[in-house]
Amino acid sequence: MTARTTAHIGIEENRSHPGLAGLLGAYHLVNQAEKGAAVKTVAELPAVYRAEAEDPATAFAADTVLLATPTGADAPAGCVVLKAPRDGRPPEIKRLWVAPGARRKGLARMLMAEALRRAAASGAPAVRLTVWSWREEPLALYRGLGFGVVASWDDRPDLLCLEKPLDTVGRPEKPLDTVERLSPEAVRAHAADGLAALLVDAVDGGASVGFLAPLDAARAASWWSDVAEEAAAGVRDVWAAHAPGGGLTGVVTLVRTGTANGRHRGEIARLLVHSSARGQGLGHRLLATAEAHAAATGLTLLVLDTQTGSPAERLYRGAGWTAAGTIPDFAADPAGTLRPTTLYYKRLG
Known part of the structure; x- marks a missing residue:
């Protein structure tokens, strides 16, 4: 798997990193609280979210998991998942999370940039994601990266569906081997x-x-x-x-x-x-x-x-x-x- 270092932040692809489970667990616990269904431990999460936090390598076996580690740190402080395209739909970005103590350092933007780069390199015409309407900072980040609100594919209240077209001008479509x-x-x-x-x-x-x-x-x-x-x-x-x-x-x-x-x-x-x-x-x-x-x-x-x-x-x-x-x-x-x-x-x- 590839790894790169940008602006004192190391980005690597590794769905089996021992620090990934903690990041995903923290993401889901906060997300549950924001939805008004707070739980105290990962074991109390809904089964689908608990499975991600307990065994991310299996949960995301077909997907790209990126981790961000600030220079000098001994563990990743942020993660994002680029879901593989399914049923003819564009790839979807999920589980963007940066630990509270590592925020305001550009980790989220770096993770998003790498996920978008990989999606474009794969030949995908667009990338999509969902975000709760009350999450103002992530929403501002996504809009700044060129995502726009589109017709919903998920009818949960207050959930916005966003999509970003990827630049395919001059890039010939390449069928998969x-x-x-x-x-x-x-x-x-x-x-x-x-x-x-x-x-x-x-x-x-x-x-x-x-x-x-x-x-x-x-x-x-x-x-x-x-x-x-x-x-x-x-x-x-x-x-x-x-x-x-x-x-x-x-x-x-x-x-x-x-x-x-x-x-x-x-x-x-x-x-x-x-x-x-x-x-x-x-x-x-x-x-x-x-x-x-x-x-x-x-x-x-x-x-x-x-x-x-x-x-x-x-x-x-x-x-x-x-x-x-x-x-x-x-x-x-x-x-x-x-x-x-x-x-x-x-x-x-």
């Missing part, structure tokens, strides 16, 4: 071109995926041919992302444990996104697809390992994975230097 499961025959067909190219691109970019640089295309193709045999044997499932033009832009595999006492468990391996297709959420989509299939086929636990400090770590943490520990000098990177590896797990269902 298609993610599909590959049959063993399809893995064999793509082994020597698209799949091999993904593996070579990853190694050239410094990713620690089991190979040293330079990786010969024929060696990469041979590895994928072996994967095709594993797929035919039911040991490994493979999903690939296809660009609108047909080329492969990403891949992920799920390896099933063969031992009798480990049939509840699977391993995520070789999550690769081509360098030309990064920054568009494709890695998250591939991972979510594999996770959903694992759960649907009876697996209850997934594991993986990745080089400590790699960009992939941010992806896994943001997707709700838990670090189990780090092993020093576990594997060599493509340049041959020994690097530590962090082991991750995720419970399903």
Whole structure:
């Protein structure tokens, strides 16, 4: 997941941050009080709000959660959620909250700016949100950012519905890459071109995926041919992302444990996104697809390992994975230097 620092405020995407639950709990407790239905603890919140505060990684599994941390602080002081588009509707901004002691420092505006930037980068034509009419400061912020009141899609009294058109002038619409499961025959067909190219691109970019640089295309193709045999044997499932033009832009595999006492468990391996297709959420989509299939086929636990400090770590943490520990000098990177590896797990269902 990406992180950036602006005007002494660090913005990161992480729906699994341990400080997020407290921020969401505080938001909902204040919101309930403002609606005249005050409760004293998170446990007393309505079920849907309680679920968000108790397990935000699950509640917002398909969404983008942004956190703001002032420089020097050891925990985030603000959050916002950019909900994924659903049923053809624009993405919606929810749960904007800044802790009282961190207000008047620009955190809310920074969070909103980053959420809008990401929505625009995704190709969304507009963003919408709701706000209670009595919340004057947030309403002023939204209007200052270009949101206007539109016809209501939520009939609760005193709730205003706002929308902001996003600038799409000169920005061609880009269809999302298609993610599909590959049959063993399809893995064999793509082994020597698209799949091999993904593996070579990853190694050239410094990713620690089991190979040293330079990786010969024929060696990469041979590895994928072996994967095709594993797929035919039911040991490994493979999903690939296809660009609108047909080329492969990403891949992920799920390896099933063969031992009798480990049939509840699977391993995520070789999550690769081509360098030309990064920054568009494709890695998250591939991972979510594999996770959903694992759960649907009876697996209850997934594991993986990745080089400590790699960009992939941010992806896994943001997707709700838990670090189990780090092993020093576990594997060599493509340049041959020994690097530590962090082991991750995720419970399903």
